[in-house]
Amino acid sequence: MTTTSTADVVVIGAGIHGCSTALHCAQRGMKVVLIEKDHAGRHASGVNAGGVRQLARHVAEIPLSNHSMDIWHRIADLVDDDCGFVSDGQVLVAETEQELAVFRERVEDLNLRGFHHEELIDAKELRRLLPAVAETCPGGVVSRRDGAAVPFRATQAFKRKAVALGVDLREGVRVTGLTRDGAQWRVETAEGDVLAPKVVNAAGAWAGRLAASVGEPVPLEVIAPMLMITGRVEPFIRPVVILRGRKLSFKQFANGTVLIGGGYLGRAFPDENRTELDWDKLSQNARTVWELFPVMRSATIIRAWAGIEARMADEVPVFGPSAKHEGLFHQFGFSAHGFQLGPGAGSVMAELVATGATNVPIDGLRIQRFQTAASA
Amino acid sequence: MNRVTDVSALKEQYDLVVVGAGPAGLSAAATAAELGLSVLLADENPAPGGQIYRAVTTTPVQRREVLGEDYWRGQPIVQRFERSAADYAARTTVWTVGRTELMSGGEGFEVGVSADGQARLIDARHVILATGALERPMPIPGWTLPGVMTAGAAQIALKSAGIVPDGRVVLAGCGPLLYLLASQLQSAGANIVAVLDTTERGNALAAAGALPDFLLSPYLAKGLKLMLAARRKLRFVGGVTGLRAEGEGRVKQVVVERGSARETIACDMLLLHQGVIPNVNMTSAVGCEQVWDEQGHCWAPKLDAWFGASVPGISIAGDGAGIGGAESAALRGEVAALEAARRVGRIDEADRDRRAASVRATLARAMRGRRFLDVLYRPAKAFLAPKDAATVVCRCEEVTAGQLRETTRKLGVQGPNQMKTFLRCGMGPCQGRLCGPTVTEIIAEERGVAPAEVGYYRLRPPVKPVTLGELANLPKTEAAVKAVCR
Amino acid sequence: MFRPMRDPGAPAAAPLRFTFDGAPMTARAGDTVAAALLANGVSVNRHTPVSGAPRGAYCMMGVCFECLVVIDGVGNRQGCLVPLEEGMRIETQRGPRQAEALSQEIGA
Ligand SMILES: Cc1cc2nc3c(=O)[nH]c(=O)nc-3n(C[C@H](O)[C@H](O)[C@H](O)COP(=O)(O)OP(=O)(O)OC[C@H]3O[C@@H](n4cnc5c(N)ncnc54)[C@H](O)[C@@H]3O)c2cc1C
Ligand code: FES
Numbered sequence: 001m002t003t004t005s006t007a008d009v010v011v012i013g014a015g016i017h018g019c020s021t022a023l024h025c026a027q028r029g030m031k032v033v034l035i036e037k038d039h040a041g042r043h044a045s046g047v048n049a050g051g052v053r054q055l056a057r058h059v060a061e062i063p064l065s066n067h068s069m070d071i072w073h074r075i076a077d078l079v080d081d082d083c084g085f086v087s088d089g090q091v092l093v094a095e096t097e098q099e100l101a102v103f104r105e106r107v108e109d110l111n112l113r114g115f116h117h118e119e120l121i122d123a124k125e126l127r128r129l130l131p132a133v134a135e136t137c138p139g140g141v142v143s144r145r146d147g148a149a150v151p152f153r154a155t156q157a158f159k160r161k162a163v164a165l166g167v168d169l170r171e172g173v174r175v176t177g178l179t180r181d182g183a184q185w186r187v188e189t190a191e192g193d194v195l196a197p198k199v200v201n202a203a204g205a206w207a208g209r210l211a212a213s214v215g216e217p218v219p220l221e222v223i224a225p226m227l228m229i230t231g232r233v234e235p236f237i238r239p240v241v242i243l244r245g246r247k248l249s250f251k252q253f254a255n256g257t258v259l260i261g262g263g264y265l266g267r268a269f270p271d272e273n274r275t276e277l278d279w280d281k282l283s284q285n286a287r288t289v290w291e292l293f294p295v296m297r298s299a300t301i302i303r304a305w306a307g308i309e310a311r312m313a314d315e316v317p318v319f320g321p322s323a324k325h326e327g328l329f330h331q332f333g334f335s336a337h338g339f340q341l342g343p344g345a346g347s348v349m350a351e352l353v354a355t356g357a358t359n360v361p362i363d364g365l366r367i368q369r370f371q372t373a374a375s376a
Numbered sequence: 377m378n379r380v381t382d383v384s385a386l387k388e389q390y391d392l393v394v395v396g397a398g399p400a401g402l403s404a405a406a407t408a409a410e411l412g413l414s415v416l417l418a419d420e421n422p423a424p425g426g427q428i429y430r431a432v433t434t435t436p437v438q439r440r441e442v443l444g445e446d447y448w449r450g451q452p453i454v455q456r457f458e459r460s461a462a463d464y465a466a467r468t469t470v471w472t473v474g475r476t477e478l479m480s481g482g483e484g485f486e487v488g489v490s491a492d493g494q495a496r497l498i499d500a501r502h503v504i505l506a507t508g509a510l511e512r513p514m515p516i517p518g519w520t521l522p523g524v525m526t527a528g529a530a531q532i533a534l535k536s537a538g539i540v541p542d543g544r545v546v547l548a549g550c551g552p553l554l555y556l557l558a559s560q561l562q563s564a565g566a567n568i569v570a571v572l573d574t575t576e577r578g579n580a581l582a583a584a585g586a587l588p589d590f591l592l593s594p595y596l597a598k599g600l601k602l603m604l605a606a607r608r609k610l611r612f613v614g615g616v617t618g619l620r621a622e623g624e625g626r627v628k629q630v631v632v633e634r635g636s637a638r639e640t641i642a643c644d645m646l647l648l649h650q651g652v653i654p655n656v657n658m659t660s661a662v663g664c665e666q667v668w669d670e671q672g673h674c675w676a677p678k679l680d681a682w683f684g685a686s687v688p689g690i691s692i693a694g695d696g697a698g699i700g701g702a703e704s705a706a707l708r709g710e711v712a713a714l715e716a717a718r719r720v721g722r723i724d725e726a727d728r729d730r731r732a733a734s735v736r737a738t739l740a741r742a743m744r745g746r747r748f749l750d751v752l753y754r755p756a757k758a759f760l761a762p763k764d765a766a767t768v769v770c771r772c773e774e775v776t777a778g779q780l781r782e783t784t785r786k787l788g789v790q791g792p793n794q795m796k797t798f799l800r801c802g803m804g805p806c807q808g809r810l811c812g813p814t815v816t817e818i819i820a821e822e823r824g825v826a827p828a829e830v831g832y833y834r835l836r837p838p839v840k841p842v843t844l845g846e847l848a849n850l851p852k853t854e855a856a857v858k859a860v861c862r
Numbered sequence: 863m864f865r866p867m868r869d870p871g872a873p874a875a876a877p878l879r880f881t882f883d884g885a886p887m888t889a890r891a892g893d894t895v896a897a898a899l900l901a902n903g904v905s906v907n908r909h910t911p912v913s914g915a916p917r918g919a920y921c922m923m924g925v926c927f928e929c930l931v932v933i934d935g936v937g938n939r940q941g942c943l944v945p946l947e948e949g950m951r952i953e954t955q956r957g958p959r960q961a962e963a964l965s966q967e968i969g970a
Contacts, residue, residue: 046797152797160788231805231841231938232911232957255800256911274663276475277837279488279497283850290848297848300841300938302805420924422894422945427923434892437867467943510925522905522918523863529922532942537890537897539864564867625916626905645863655925771920772927774912805927805938840924841938 007033009198009353010187012175015045017331018202019158020346026165028354033194034167037174041155043204047307049261050151052340054117055090055143058316060364062115067360068344081157084150088238092141100139117143132236134292148251198353200329205270205310207332218370219313224268224275225336228304232256248288266306275306311335319365330367377458380465383496390416391720393487393500395470398426399702400694401506402457403709409460411717418465424454428702436538442564471838473662495846502689502716509652509695513810517767518621527557527649540566543644546630548572551651551753559606570641573614576756583751621646650755654696661835663687668828671750675832682715704742710735761817770811772804784822791831808833864900880950896929896941907931908955930955
């Protein structure tokens, strides 16, 4: 017989989101059990590009992202580790005048809504920020507070701090069922059940199944975004560079290595914890860099990999209370840009769990949006 | 054999791709080609032979006694391969092997190859990895100084280029290969001033149990003769407990500790060796499961009786499957090839078993005595996990033993993959080949657990670096072209 | 570092000429770049990108990447795997790929 334990809240999934939520709940004095089928940071949170980006986000996410950015800029105060966070800005490069016009509209629209983190820049400022970029680019958008951190290190720091604050972390334990038990939730695992009034579903690529199992199916696709990193190259660029027309994200670290990504997908096998790379697509990815940054042509690719991530049909996360059940909360579907949101989302989720409300606007992120669409 | 020098001349798909042209790969490729499979053998070296028979067809060393009769046994193995119909791509690096759906249907592998700055992806129904062994790293203080090399490196220089270390040479470490090299270098005219033996005295006792088996083994006659010959002619220093290479900008001397005694030996070259371990980088990058081999004190792929790995369609032959030496490598290559032929439908199970029976009998004989050697020459703790804090462990990123120990303790690091993200060890171009075993060992020691529990680096392709240019200019495969046209 | 072994039976082919950091050298046809450098007494062929420490070929079998050199302007070449060719211009690799070498390539 395995024993049943109790908690104030059970968090399922120890990615950056689960760890952050667990940490913030513990800070509020709650008794937290954090359950992870593999080990903390094993999936998307540990292998992503580490981009800490507000630039080019969907407006529905911006308030949460803003809140998160404030935390990133004082991250060591929260988790006792700087998480390798550096803030050299991120730049969205326009490859044509038409693209620049679209960007201008976007920035004006954001300004009207009261968001001022994105700033339109001309060719001169672009060249100042990115001397190595191809001559033909007419301008772009910069978000100066953006930057990058080291993903696995950051997730580990959140985990360590959470555990230090008393979170009961259970790694290598899979949640096999989620059922009501009176006023409580029964979180079932082979290692014993946990009873708690509140449950947070932060199970990443596996969260859709959990949601479906309690009658809240969502259009979630399991994807495997690919990344590659080069050997050290003489430092020539500081901000993170992203493109819109062609897929690219490009980041040189202080040690000279360059991380190349942009959302090309490999194949995901979530049941086997396995991904397969698609070298044809990585070749296209390399081709874009080859054209945009000629200095990179003889750099060597040292490693390529893919992570397992959840993408929603509208590429906006599911965040907030369940539409059907008391005491259940969702925090998943970050659609390949959830790393930056981790610190803030955990803080807001803890507030929701503890108080039932938050001042940070999250209306566009609720799970209801899919249920309405389905019944309409 | 058909030599292919331009990757664009390779076929779109092979029944079997063999990686590595040592005895295992050569025999596997020849066996499979003789059975009618379409075979590609790829190797990054300019000539066949692998490490043991390196350059056996091209070596400038003509005095046969220098390299010894065992070396020349490579000739018939290469000749058999040359008579076969296999494609041979020399100077060709295999940088990825990944599971894929074949264009011709069914499950198979995508193999990334690169030669002369041109990369290409080809399909394979079955893959035999015969990438062999590498020398176990021997991280002593000063081992990064120019003038310090592995003993195997000096042997390769001798075999392939006919050159010998100049000036005063010191060899240090343990294992049969160290003595073999000492005798080869000596007959090639090198001035060996000392052989410093780090074998632990207690090992002999532990190995005694395996002695009867060893007495029947083929190693005995050869091995002991070599060692005795070398011992008679050279200065042997046994019971070495500590080593330090010193010098400004290059090695000038080595400081030897034997318990509390200390001696300084001036030298121009220091050659290190403490045994060989399977090269697991490619096997684990393909996703094959690895297990800790207690006897060999190393990681090795998990294999079935046909040398099939945990990923169906991948076999591992030769020392990459676990250290067995040259003779058994060739035999294992044959066994693996027979199963590959069965998998692709060239022979049936009965035929495979019949052909394998005699090979297996010889193989069993060839493997005799291995355990004795493994236990006798198990490296001492001090040379697996250096105590000296300033000793570099990761040569690429210059991470020291002290940093590794402190990070394990302070941050509660559980294994090498976590360590990477804090210290970047294993993230340089050698992809952890020279620091992986030591990093595992140090974490295990600090945590007070077995290396098996600590694990190894999770490896990622490319297994060998490719340039961004090569990748950007990959010829589009048919599938990719179709995807664009659709 | 290394010297040719005395072997009366060895065929005497015409040596190949090459330069290392501008200095003219010769070596046996069939040698790798790393072997050719060793045979010419070169003990240092690169400086590390982290601390600038001098390094020389270590494993001679493609594993350690200590033999990295710049060959005819192209950096990051593994000397122990590249056969020597007549007229090769070999240079010490200093730290990460040098900016000069990069710009030369692009100009070419
Ligand atoms: C290659 C790649 C690049 C990316 N780049 C960026 C970037 O630059 N910037 C950015 O902001 N975002 C980026 N992202 C996205 C970001 O990594 C994710 O959005 C974020 O990490 C999601 O965190 P998570 O905690 O929800 O998911 P995960 O990290 O996947 O964590 C979910 C955890 O739940 C566990 N789990 C699942 N089911 C169960 C169960 N039944 N029982 C117990 N445990 C379970 C899983 O094992 C997993 O550890 C990238 C993603 C990838 C894959
Ligand atoms: S000398 Fe080790 S890779 Fe060339």
